[in-house]
Amino acid sequence: MVSTSDFPGLATAHSPLGDSVQAQALAELLSIPFLGIVKPKQIRDFSTLLFSDDQGLCLQLTGKGAPGPVRAEFVSGKAGYRREHGGGTGQLIAKAVGLQKTRESIDVVDATAGLGQDAFVLASLGCRVRMFERSPIVHALLSDGLARASLNAACADILQNMTLESGDSREWLAGCEPGSVDVVYLDPMFPHRDKSALVKKEMQVFRQVVGDDADSAGLLEAALSAARYRVVVKRPRKAESLPGPAVTTKIEGKSSRYDVYALKALPSGD
Structure with missing residues (x-):
């Protein structure tokens, strides 16, 4: 799937325990691909993911050696x-x-x-x-x-x-x-x-x-x-x-x- 959005290299995805509805809605809102359940370290076609996991929504660079997820966190x-x-x-x-x-x-x-x-x-x-x-x-x-x-x-x-x-x-x-x-x-x-x-x-x-x-x-x-x-x-x-x-x-x-x-x-x- 080819993105024609303003955010080249970005897609949404989720973990098995993530919010698939949220990830799909963001994909539609931003006109970017939705990849379903993935492991960010294994993704090669996209540089960055809006990724939903069991801790909420985060921004995650893909590939081996990428820094950890970035999310808005106020409790901890x-x-x-x-x-x-x-x-x-x-x-x-x-x-x-x-x-x-x-x-x-x-x-x-x-x-x-x-x-x-x-x-x-x-x-x-x-x-x-x-x-x-x-x-x-x-x-x-x-x-x-x-x-x-x-x-x-x-x-x-x-x-x-x-x-x-x-x-x-x-x-x-x-x-x-x-x-x-x-x-x-x-x-x-x-x-x-x-x-x-x-x-x-x-x-x-x-x-x-x-x-x-x-x-x-x-x-x-x-x-x-x-x-x-x-x-x-x-x-x-x-x-x-x-x-x-x-x-x-x-x-x-x-x-x-x-x-x-x-x-x-x-x-x-x-």
Whole structure:
């Protein structure tokens, strides 16, 4: 079966315990082949699979030696650890959004949601987070992860603060009234220039399927127009800031940093 979709090299499949209905529906939605029950390591005709197994939906590179599956996970893994042992408002992302400066609940638009990890942290700290993910592939992964997490008692309350939208956040932000969104958070995919550097398996898979965000500067412009208090942009620690206005302050971590564009003081809530 030859795919005429926008996603060459991608197919859907499932394990014996996976959700065949979900895999078939995604194949139809994305106009990509459905392979049925397969073992990803044995696939040669497709480089990547949207694969349903007993743990949910994942993105899986094929062939021998491929990195493990990438999925949106909130119950266990890093998200679960941060939920149970995180640093509260002392976390860098919380500082960047300004949660130490206010006692009020903040509305955040996560305009580049990805697998939802940052949105989950902010929601766990009381923010109401509206997530946008324009890639239908990543949107499917995130939607599946949220559905699985909603069945977990420890995550259900946090997920009440999270909503997921499809489509291009830049268009949505451009249509907003100026200053109508408390905070806009951006974590655009950036060009990877050092070919010799090892990158996380999530990035290996994402780059193969999603590509870079070439319109980051336009997205920042739309975000600055829509935001009331601030725009926060996550960047690699040594990367240049996005083209546009000067950054108000930078909050640096070991491998990444947050560029903060402060527009107005957050309400104290006292």
